[in-house]
Amino acid sequence: MNRVALTSKKFLLPGLMIIALILLVTSPSYISAYKVMLLTSILMYIVVSVSWAIFSGPTGYISLASAAFFGVGIYTAAILGRILPLTYVIIIGGLVSVVLALIVGVITLRLKGMYFAIFTFGLVELLKHFLLWWEINITGTRGRFVISVHSETVFYVMIIIFVAVLLTAYLIKHSKYGLALQSIGEYEEAAEHIGINVTMVKIATFAISSFFIGSAGAIIATRWTYVDPYIAFNPIFSFMPVLMSIFGGLGQLFGPVLGAAFFAYLEESLITKFPYHYMLIFGIILVVAILYLPDGLIGLAKKWKKGSLSSGLVELLQKRQKGRKEV
Amino acid sequence: MRILEAESVTKYFGGMAAVSDVGFHVDKGEILGVIGPNGAGKTTLFNLISGALPLSSGEIRFKGRKTSGLKAHQICRLGLARTFQLVKVFGNLSVLQNVMLGSLFGKQVVTSQADAMREAMESLEFVGLAKEINAPAKDLTLGNQKRLEVARALATKPEVLMLDELMAGLNPTEISEAIADMKRLKDQGITIIMIEHVMKVIMSVCDRIIVLHHGKKIADGTPQEVTTSSKVIEVYLGDSEIECSTAG
Numbered sequence: 001m002n003r004v005a006l007t008s009k010k011f012l013l014p015g016l017m018i019i020a021l022i023l024l025v026t027s028p029s030y031i032s033a034y035k036v037m038l039l040t041s042i043l044m045y046i047v048v049s050v051s052w053a054i055f056s057g058p059t060g061y062i063s064l065a066s067a068a069f070f071g072v073g074i075y076t077a078a079i080l081g082r083i084l085p086l087t088y089v090i091i092i093g094g095l096v097s098v099v100l101a102l103i104v105g106v107i108t109l110r111l112k113g114m115y116f117a118i119f120t121f122g123l124v125e126l127l128k129h130f131l132l133w134w135e136i137n138i139t140g141t142r143g144r145f146v147i148s149v150h151s152e153t154v155f156y157v158m159i160i161i162f163v164a165v166l167l168t169a170y171l172i173k174h175s176k177y178g179l180a181l182q183s184i185g186e187y188e189e190a191a192e193h194i195g196i197n198v199t200m201v202k203i204a205t206f207a208i209s210s211f212f213i214g215s216a217g218a219i220i221a222t223r224w225t226y227v228d229p230y231i232a233f234n235p236i237f238s239f240m241p242v243l244m245s246i247f248g249g250l251g252q253l254f255g256p257v258l259g260a261a262f263f264a265y266l267e268e269s270l271i272t273k274f275p276y277h278y279m280l281i282f283g284i285i286l287v288v289a290i291l292y293l294p295d296g297l298i299g300l301a302k303k304w305k306k307g308s309l310s311s312g313l314v315e316l317l318q319k320r321q322k323g324r325k326e327v
Numbered sequence: 328m329r330i331l332e333a334e335s336v337t338k339y340f341g342g343m344a345a346v347s348d349v350g351f352h353v354d355k356g357e358i359l360g361v362i363g364p365n366g367a368g369k370t371t372l373f374n375l376i377s378g379a380l381p382l383s384s385g386e387i388r389f390k391g392r393k394t395s396g397l398k399a400h401q402i403c404r405l406g407l408a409r410t411f412q413l414v415k416v417f418g419n420l421s422v423l424q425n426v427m428l429g430s431l432f433g434k435q436v437v438t439s440q441a442d443a444m445r446e447a448m449e450s451l452e453f454v455g456l457a458k459e460i461n462a463p464a465k466d467l468t469l470g471n472q473k474r475l476e477v478a479r480a481l482a483t484k485p486e487v488l489m490l491d492e493l494m495a496g497l498n499p500t501e502i503s504e505a506i507a508d509m510k511r512l513k514d515q516g517i518t519i520i521m522i523e524h525v526m527k528v529i530m531s532v533c534d535r536i537i538v539l540h541h542g543k544k545i546a547d548g549t550p551q552e553v554t555t556s557s558k559v560i561e562v563y564l565g566d567s568e569i570e571c572s573t574a575g
Contacts, residue, residue, distance in 0.1 A: 176431040176440065183417045183428050190415035193377060195403040195433030195483055 042264040043158040047165050047216040049260035052241035054169050054209040057250045058181035064238040065120035069097040069210040071233035073217025078144040090218045097214025098207045105203035128233035143228030146221045157219045165212040247289050249296025258297050330355040336385035345371040347542040358519045360529045363539035369522045377409045378402040404435050408485035410476040412492045418465030426482045433483025450478040470501045490521040
């Protein structure tokens with residue numbers, strides 16, 4: 001790539017992003033209230049997916065704890081929403097997630113591969129059943145009401161969290177810790193032996209990334225007005241970020257963003273158009289994506305750019321012609 | 328000056344002693360060879376020194392400071408770097424990034440990205456990989472991956488460099504080049520401990536050799552002393568009677 005292309009790309013991307021952000025911020029004035037809510041959902045999925053990918057993308061530790069952080073945020077909003085202003089509730093929701101992530105990190109980050117994934121998923125179930133037990137035996141209630149907030153406020157708060165998570169992901173990725181996380185994903189032992197405090201880097205990143213999931217949970221809870229442990233700790237929020245990020249492509253920051261935006265929109269439109277078959281269609285699309293897009297949407301875009309897709313086709317055609325001639 | 332000292336170092340795996348009551352020292356600036364048959368405990372000894380494994384008993388001191396009990400990354404930052412028997416380069420990172428990581432994290436002083444890049448380039452030039460900096464490490468040949476591991480270790484500015492079978496899998500040309508590299512490292516004042524099976528290398532570069540067998544140290548001395556030691560010959564070639572009977 002030549003220098004001109006590089007520099008123009010350097011300014012093009014931030015420019016486009018700022019324009020997109022301005023469009024997003026001003027959107028409530030010219031789109032319907034329903035679309036604002038749809039955008040909020042999409043942003044929420046992007047926040048959760050990007051947060052997940054901050055840690056799990058480079059290290060390859062598949063965390064299924066997202067639903068736990070999300071649920072903790074939701075319950076924070078349910079409990080503190082009446083007594084504290086919204087800003088505090090959201091920040092505390094994030095911080096409680098961080099504390100939870102630190103505890104989980106210290107206990108589990110020695111686990112690798114499948115064991116880590118299963119433990120983190122167990123955490124979601126553990127918290128859910130603990131809360132159920134608590135509500136049945138201690139408070140004698142079932143679920144909680146959450147103070148509702150105007151949907152535009154929810155939208156703007158979600159935009160702030162969205163920008164914050166993207167900035168954080170970008171800064172981590174381009175710092176020396178981003179490189180360290182990648183090296184941990186490749187060869188943890190070697191990473192340790194060149195001076196990387198592997199345990200510290202892993203736990204700190206895991207905790208930082210959980211903050212955004214918790215705060216996203218805290219703000220989205222205000223839209224749901226009623227939550228119980230089954231709603232708050234819904235395992236779908238553990239699996240969706242994984243699927244969305246892989247679908248979008250893990251190597252790049254924009255992979256999870258694209259994947260989450262695509263899936264969130266797809267889910268919404270499928271639910272409205274095919275309420276009975278949407279899960280089926282959803283599943284088929286996922287299977288096809290995993291089979292044919294190993295590097296996700298980003299990988300596909302890169303292939304396209306390189307021209308290997310078209311040149312591959314040309315090659316194939318040439319081979320066929322050759323075959324014919326020989327016959 | 329003794330830069331590294333080990334005192335009755337012992338490591339049990341379950342009930343088996345992989346390294347048993349081994350004591351030795353390394354002087355600053357020398358090249359120490361560690362040899363022994365397969366399973367003698369050489370790599371385990373390296374893992375104990377580098378902090379990859381905790382000791383069962385005994386003590387290791389680096390520059391007079393006790394290092395047994397410290398974590399691998401702490402030991403690295405003190406100035407003790409290593410390579411691995413089976414190469415462990417970060418395959419999807421570029422050659423430059425691999426080495427930069429060493430420079431960014433492996434020292435006690437905080438290093439900026441720009442300085443890290445400059446230091447990484449120096450290390451890569453030293454091992455002769457300066458032309459391949461943008462290639463993903465997995466695309467390199469085995470010989471070059473081993474060079475990359477050395478460069479990555481050098482980027483941590485070590486005083487002691489531990490090389491675990493650097494020559495295994497290299498062709499004769501690459502071996503001669505590696506021998507030359509080692510001599511240049513020695514000239515820079517870096518102390519080297521190496522596990523090696525290629526006798527040509529051991530004989531030509533090592534100042535001193537220790538021999539391990541079944542986890543115990545059975546010899547310690549100059550290459551001449553060690554190769555003429557009857558105990559070492561027995562371990563490597565079997566005792567003389569068996570030798571005669573198989574020959575006859």
